[in-house]
Amino acid sequence: MGFEQADWKRLESQVISGNEWLKPGWCRINLSYVMSPEEVQYIVQAVQDLSCNAWKLLPQYQMDPAAGAYGQCCAVLCAVRAQLCGVQALQQGPC
Numbered sequence: 001m002g003f004e005q006a007d008w009k010r011l012e013s014q015v016i017s018g019n020e021w022l023k024p025g026w027c028r029i030n031l032s033y034v035m036s037p038e039e040v041q042y043i044v045q046a047v048q049d050l051s052c053n054a055w056k057l058l059p060q061y062q063m064d065p066a067a068g069a070y071g072q073c074c075a076v077l078c079a080v081r082a083q084l085c086g087v088q089a090l091q092q093g094p095c
Contacts, residue, residue: 020068 003011014022029047031040061070 019065021063021065023068 011022011024029043031043060072062073063070
């Protein structure tokens with residue numbers, strides 16, 4: 001991650017003092033030997049896209065510092081539901 005030892009110590013101190021949200025996140029991805037090269041490339045590209053662009057989704061989430069967890073904002077969920085309802089209404093009538 002490009003951190004020096006002093007950076008890790010400062011980060012560890014912050015996490016110990018209750019700032020759980022500062023913990024680095026990790027993800028494990030399993031690839032099967034039966035996957036085609038195209039499937040593997042699709043997954044690799046998706047991870048690369050996410051790692052480069054995930055910050056753009058931050059406005060859609062709110063953080064609970066006490067739990068160190070993110071969740072989607074209610075306003076975003078309501079807007080998405082309303083949009084989906086509008087799509088359904090065009091196809092099937094009122095929601």
